[in-house]
Amino acid sequence: MSDIRTIYVGKKPVHVYVAxxxxxxQAGDREVELVARGNAIRIAIDTAEICRRRNGxxxxxxxxxxxNKGVEIGTEKVEMEDTTRIMSFIKIQLEGVGDFPSDEE
Structure with a gap:
């Protein structure tokens, strides 16, 4: 089995991460993991829900x-210029099952 494709979620609009x-x-990775820290956690959750519900x-x-194959949440220490900050993170695993819709739909 191949490794899970990781998509890092940041400040871009949700539709960018859905794409x-x-x-x-479409490239053959039927399992993906969305990873986000801090304020981007909201965008990662929205992305996962839009994909899961196939909205839009x-x-x-x-x-x-x-x-949704699993969700992991936690905190990690992030080294900044002169300090260390504790930041929340989330990892959401999604799995695509079945065929892609045909062009006629």
Whole structure:
């Protein structure tokens, strides 16, 4: 089995990360992991839910069934210029099952 594709979530709009999930799935990676820290956690959760529910034009092109395989939350120490900060993180694993929708749909 191949490694899980990791998508790092930042400050870009949600649809950018939904498109990244779609691109990974179309490239053959049926399992992806969304990773976010700090304020980007909200965007990662929104991305996972849009993909899971297949909401919208881009997400509608995902495989027939999107499953949430697990969520990991925690904190980690991040070295800044002169200090160390404790930052929250989330890792969400998604799995695409089934075929992609046909062009006629």
């Amino acid at each position: 990244a999930v779609l691109h990974a799935m 034009h881009i997400a509608g092109l995902l495989p027939a069934e999107m499953n």
